[in-house]
Amino acid sequence: VLVATAPAHAAGRCTRSGHLVTAHVSSGHSARMLPHPDGTIHYVDLSDSTTSSCGGATVWNTDRVDVYSAGPARLKYDEAYRRFAPGSTAEAGRDEIEFVLHGLTSVWLLAGDDAETLTLGADVIHADHLDTDLVVDGGSGTDSATLDDTDPRTSIENVSTP
Numbered sequence: 001v002l003v004a005t006a007p008a009h010a011a012g013r014c015t016r017s018g019h020l021v022t023a024h025v026s027s028g029h030s031a032r033m034l035p036h037p038d039g040t041i042h043y044v045d046l047s048d049s050t051t052s053s054c055g056g057a058t059v060w061n062t063d064r065v066d067v068y069s070a071g072p073a074r075l076k077y078d079e080a081y082r083r084f085a086p087g088s089t090a091e092a093g094r095d096e097i098e099f100v101l102h103g104l105t106s107v108w109l110l111a112g113d114d115a116e117t118l119t120l121g122a123d124v125i126h127a128d129h130l131d132t133d134l135v136v137d138g139g140s141g142t143d144s145a146t147l148d149d150t151d152p153r154t155s156i157e158n159v160s161t162p
Contacts, residue, residue, distance in 0.1 A: 014043035016055030027071025034078035074106035
């Protein structure tokens, strides 16, 4: 079924200032953040179909994404099309865009078909007082997901695969 309606835009839910993107997931909602194949970063509220291009954010002009929620909410961190990389600043080792999560109750890490390593609580995805369930969907590639439990602000209750 093809639906011909255009989704509403949620410009205030995902904005960019310099190299920082800030996204807000409404309480009770699920949102998806993904880099499109062309490198643009998009926010999609899966609960009400609003979308945002995050103030023109791309994988080349962004170093960090802060995601906030004031109540129970889910973020789908989606790298099915491409990685959140290289970021605007060259780094030692592997270049990437860091994510800092605040107040979410569920995080889904969605990987592409290539072999990937997703790390929660270390250099790629930081959790600020995150008490959450974590679901890892690695696509068809050989993937690994790790939790750096040396960060005392991170508390993962359940880790599962779909």
